[in-house]
Amino acid sequence: MTILHVAVTGSDRADGSAEAPFRTINRAAQAALPGDTVTVHEGVYREWVNPPRGGTAVAPITYQAAVGPDGRFEPVTISGAEVVTDWRPHPGAEGRVWVARVPNALFGARNPYAERIGGDWFFDRVNTWHTGEVYLDGRSMYESLTLGGVENPEVTPDSFDPQGSLLTWYCEVGDDVTTIWANFGGVDPAEHEIEINARTFVFWPEATGVDHITVRGFTLTKAATQWAPPTALQEGLIGPHWSTGWVIEDNTITDSKNVGVSLGKEASTGQNEAAAGPDGAKGGTQREREVIQRALFLGGPAVGEPHPWHRDHVGSHTVRRNTIRDCEQAGVVGHLGAAFSTIEDNHIFRIHVKRQWHGAEVAGIKLHAAIDTVISGNTIHHTHRALWLDWQAQGTLVRRNVFYASTAEDFMVEVCHGPYLVDSNLFLSPWAVKDMSSGGAYVHNYVAGRIANCTEHQRYTPYHVPHSTAVYGVSNILGGDDRFLNNIFVGDRPSAGADGADGHEEPALASFWSGAIDMDGVPGQATFTPTPVGTSQYDAYPTPQEYPNERGSDLAGPRLPVRVEGNLYAEGAEPFRAEFTALVVGASPLRVEVVDAEAGTIRVEVDRTDDLPVVDPVTTARLGTSYQAEMPYTNPDGSDLDLSTDVFGIPRDPVVPGPFAASVAGRTLAAPGSSGYARASRRTLSAAPPPSVTSS
Template sequence: MDYHVAKNGSDQATGTIDDPFLTINKAASLAIPGDTITVHEGVYREWVKPKYKGLSDQRRITYQAAEGESVVIKGSEEIKDWQLVEGNVWKVVIPNEFFGDFNPYVETVFGDWLLTIEEPRHLGDVYLNGMSFYEVSAYEKLLNPEVKTETNDHWTRQVVPIHNPEQTKYVWYTEVDQDNTTIYANFHGADPNEELVEINVRRSCFYPEETGIDYITVRGFEMAHAATPWSPPTADQPGLIGANWSKGWIIEDNIIHDAKCSAISIGKEKSTGHHYRTIRRDKPGYQYQLESVFDAERKGWSKETIGSHIIRNNTIYDCGQNGIVGHLGCVFSEIYDNHIYNIALKREFYGHEIAGIKLHAAIDVQIHNNRIHDCSLGLWLDWQTQGTRINQNIFYQNNRDLFVEVSHGPYLVDNNIFGSSYALDNIAQGGAYVNNLFAGKMVHRKELDRSTQYHLPHSTKVAGFALVYGGDDRFYNNIYIGKEGLEGVGTAHYKGYPSSLEKYIEVVHEIHADHAAFNRVDQPVYINRNAYLNGADPYENELENWVDHNFDPKFEIIDKGEEVYLSCELPEEFNQMTGEIQSTATLPRVRIVDAQFDQPDGSDVVVEEDLLGEIRTDNSPIGPLNRLTAGKNYIKIWG
């Protein structure tokens, strides 16, 4: 059955193209497996709540925008009847019943792992012609608005500027009593009754209320203005759009922006824990997160019931916490061809769960061909990164590009460009980094007081626990480019680590102890045929490499909007810098998990495609692009 929705329709209609429904939810209340809902041009201010699930990949329920038509789903409402108070400050008084059982101007950003919030921030927001305002905590601050950029030197390492400094003068404040919600805003000379002014009203734009609503496709919409809550891995993780603990969603070809916290959610649900660290305060969040994994497993968390989502070809921007978030529910998914930017730069709140993409338990997740830039952190893979592959992505102008934390592998990072000044935080083990370009510093650290789970290969079944001893990493065919004043570029931080498993075993067994011996000895690393330029430093036992501390490649990522270019110069000998094509056969197995690098289906992996999908040969250069050559390079890498 094909249902149609249009702004000139009626929910008493039949839902045909000639007699369409008025709301998407009316069609959602009827659609069954195999049905398609086509939505026509216009702005739909509703929270779409799919009622029925699809039954298989062949019997989906599809929600799509009509071809060539602009269809917008908003969690906001347009507000008129503003009253001038003084200067540029206006107010509007809204009866509380307008919001129903969810008032974003009462609900605050709250929960586990939330760190640098100086005062409560609400889930509401105010938008003037699409531009979001900043919340202030007192009416007096509306008259002389000044919004500072928050920094946390320990966690973020560098200042992240507000995306648009002009926004600092657009601020709002709220007061809520028993009957009314009053919103004050400084419109800086604009008349809110003449312009488009909207406020957050709904938590989500497209999100089922029940779990287990499988095999849904959402295609071609613009979605914006959702009052989404803080979404850590120890709580329910709703997004502006999300699968709510289901299987087999496809979210594609959408424009998604202005989620208060997270845009797309493929995460956990409430029954396995919900902000217990913050509410109960009796255990660390780490402990509650451990428990949530076992709780989920007892409740049926498996490949047969959860995950296997596809998120592709979306543009995601201007969100307060994440572009894509997920714990447990993200397993076996594929995320590709997305453009993600301006995530967590507004800095009204901050915490440990912020990134363009932030996933926990990314088992067999494939993340490729994405463009991620101008984010507080580009990609953060935290806990149980296993069977994961990160390849053919472009990272630049992020506070940090990639963070892999307390995971044991195997995970593969290949043919990416890490173009920010802070390229990699590696607090994990069991990784393979092949044919990448790193133009920023790299931090490597052990984690000997947090033991985290690892799994049977290609499964959610827990196989054991381990600390992060440091090492057990592989670096082949990468290019490292240093910069004046920037330390830590290259692989020199593995100084003293053994270069083979045999040497490691020999040293461990010279110590007459059991687990204590393994805690005291660095794991082996496998590093060969990398290039180190402009001050980047190599691992001391690398057998073959190319080092030129004085050569400056003048590396630059040039963003032209729809197109992105790599500009750099390479030394004359670069054409002789070739490396073996890496594969399951050549990459040493991961020690703790005792597993090999392979595809999600268990077949061999071969790292033969470069960043642009061109096939390598034995004579191809190292780094992420076959087209790189000695001398000047100017290569289109996106668009």
Template sequence: MEYYVAKKGSDQGRGTKQDPFLTINKAASVAVAGDTVIVHEGVYREWVKPKYKGLSDKRRITYRAAEGEKVVIKGSERIRDWQPVEGHVWKVVVPNTLFGDYNPYAEEVFGDWLVTIDEKKHLGDVYLNDMSFYEVSRFDLLHNPVARTEVKDLWTQRTIPQHNPRQTTYVWYAEVNENHTTIYANFQGVDPNQELVEINVRRSCFYPVETGIDYITVSGFEMAHAATPWAPPTADQPGLIGPNWSKGWIIENNIIHDAKCSAISIGKEASTGHNYRSVRRDKPGYQYQLESVFTAERQGWSKDTIGSHIIRNNTIYDCGQNAIVGHLGCIFSEVHHNHIYNIAVKREFWGHEIAGIKLHAPIDTQIHHNRIHDCTLGIWLDWQIQGTRISKNILYQNHRDLFLEVSHGPYMVDHNILNSEYALENVAQGGAYINNLIGGKMSRRRVMNRSTQYHLPHSTQVAGFALTYGGDDRFYNNIFIGEEVGTYHFNDYTTSLEEYMEQVHEIHGDVEEFERVKQPVYIRNNAYFNGADPFERETENMIERGYDPRFSIIDQGEVGFLAIELPESFEHIAGEIHSTTTLPRVRIVDAEFENPDGSEVILDTDLLGERRTERSVLGPIAHLKRGKNYIRIW
């Protein structure tokens, strides 16, 4: 059955094309498996809360914008009755009943792994013609806000400049009492009653209240202005849109922006732990995160009940924490062809758990063909990166591109372009890095004080725990460019399982034997340019440290190009096509590199979808050649 929603409709109507509903929520209260809700043009200021679930991939409930029509769902309300106070400052007094039981101007940005900057922040916001303001903590700062010009990256300790000068101009401050909320804002000479001015009111735009609302499709909307809370892996993780601990959602072809924290959530819910580190303060967050995995497993966390979401062809920008976030609920999902930018660059608040894509336990999750730029961090995968594939993504102009943390594999990183100042932070083991083009700094670290879970292959069942010893990585057919780039970090590692075991058993003992010997690494057929350095025991490679390939990504908006100039000798090196059969199995997890269904993985198509020949050129594009290359990549 089809239900229709239009701005000319009525919720007392029948929801037909001739007699449409007025709100999407009315349709969401009656749509059941197999139904489609078609929404016509207009701005819908509501939090859509689907009531019923689909029953299978073929019996979904689909919500979609009418063909060729612009449909916007906003968590904000327009405010027109601003009153001048002094200078460029105006105020409005709104009743707290506008917010219900969730007042964003009283709710603080709070939770585990949050590092606040200078002062507390709240989940409210003010928008002038869709431009968000900055919060200040006192009324007098409305006239003279304190500008923050830089912050420190919590992992690298590098300085991150504050990019957005609006902090010193467009600011707001709120006072909340029992009955009213007073919002003050500096509009810099603009009359807010003559412009589009909106304030955050709702936590989410499209998010079920109950868990287990499976098989929902949301397609073709613009969604914005949600007062989403901080979303660490040890808490409930609501987003502007998300399935709320369900299975089989498809979120596609949407424009999503201005979530206070996270835009799309495919993460955990509160019953498995909710900010206990910050509330109870009796254990580290690491311990509570361990507990959340086992709590979820006891409550039925498995492929049969959770995950298997598809997030594709969305444009996501201007969010304070993440474009896509998830812990546990992201299993067996696919995230592809999304354009993500301007994530966590406003920096009103700061902490860990910030990235364009930040997933914990992305078991068998496939992340491919995404374009991610101008973010604090591009992709950050953390804990239980097993069966995960990060493939054919383009990352550039981020503070950091790719961060992989405390996991044991097997995971694959193939055919990506990483071109930010800081390209790869490898704090994991058991990875396969194949046919990538890496033009930013790289680092590698062991973690010997946090043991994390690994699983039976293609399953959520925990098989064991391990520390992150580092190594057990495979680097084949990559191009490395620049200083502090390359595989030299592994110079004191073994090169085969046989060599590793021989050294381990030179002494008698147990745990201490394995702690003292570096795990094997498998490194071959890589190219190193412009200061990049190889692993000292790599036998087949190309090294031209003094050669500058003039590598860049040229972003022209709707289209983008890779520019790179390769030396004459580039035509003399090639690499084999890698697959399950060529990649040594992962030592600790004792598992193969496979597709999620257990079939053989074969890396025989490049970033652009072209088939590779038996002996193929290095890097992510099969027709790279010596001399100048200027190739369209989106």
């Protein structure tokens, strides 16, 4: 097992020793064998790291930033951008607009300023947006569709940073040269660092099946990635590209045009066939079903194809303790290839903040087929949608995450059959959950936003043999088969009395898709009735006792029953009509406050522990089995769940509703992510309050 060294002072003609390091990481990648470590020393490396081989489960190949004497990683940046210095004043707009001409040879086979963003479920089919980008001192600017938009920029109205949207650029591509015009807000580019996207990837194997690689301790930044739907090659700034056993940890991952980390599918099983087809061709839903079948029946390297979708060959990745920000589509994405993986203790924020275009794959984390995937301990905020599980969430665990400042909702689960567990999370945005699935178990959560629920009879999606990619059956979404046990729901009416009856507007039917009326050309039936915070959204569903007798059929039609027990409702939150164990109070006994929105710091105060009732513990046996997959709620290895500790790891003794043990008086919860240390800790906890908060 060899340690290979890389330094900005090195040479690719050297031997890679500490005394004679390589100059590029790619040169070290050519030499690295299973069990080797590539140690990269301080500096900026402008290259696409394209590892030609992987390691094994017992001898992975590790790429990591060098560790200094203080135990911290040396600052190592791997960038997909190049610096441009030859900016000249644009005639007639001197001092405001600058122009640079860049040889197309800089970009290789894919020029980001000629490549149009698009694909299945990308909504803007009219305007031409490019995968290129321009950066002023590391801050990405806004593409303009015309040169006039650079000369006289206007605010992008939906942007999270309206003033920043006045920093604009425009491009035109010729046979040999790409011309870029930019408005730097009145500053002289000669006095600042101006970079442009030059490469699609930062750390990505061109081949599939490059297994068991660890990437640790870097800043990975600036990639010209393409839109990544589930029916195409899902590009990411970093990703394993249809492999198994990658570990991506303790990195800062920023400024991918679309996706930061991709665990998703490769190209041969489908490449935007729905968007490319003529009017009246198969829609995206049918194409996605075909992608799944193609992936299952890939022949493998023996016949010149990628490995089939099977846990022996694809998935089982770990993405942990990373800071992931400023990606316009998603922080983490993955169709099929995220199965059997763990995504934990990441800080994900500023996702889809420019809002110049949109599509149906936008979220902090967006996964399809998250079979036995664990999503735990993440803090996700300032996104369009924080977490989106779409199709085939089965055996999925969503645990101990913090969500806030989502402009859509914190959690959406779409056309999944379960079982999936959602426990000990904090949902702090105005919309907490959009539930277009069945088979969910929501346990010990703190929910301060509304829940929307609907059935989906138009789309038929697969469910699987337990702990396997093998398809067990296909069904539409009947709705129900959900469990809500031991949660705390906090409404937005603090003056409500103990019965919650202070009056509110009569809810009216609304579109689940915020205005969209069809899916694949079929008129949509995805509508719901907005209701107060709580579980009254499910009043039309039967209980297990009412189903499937005559009353259950009248209530639900084809809907499946729901179980709602042991929840606490405060400040106007409303319980399910048949939750006879509900506790409805006025003021909440808990206070959860975001004390530093950018840093992801949360303060929890328990004011009145006497208002927290003792409830029955939740176990695998109590949760039962999901309706379609006929599968119990377990850990990914099939063992029983352990829900005996709270979000802080404190024993639940006694068991009370919500994510916090009864003994918690006042705690601060800091966001996880890359700490800079070679042995990073998990999300930090403190019993002492920040200076601006009074401890209870």
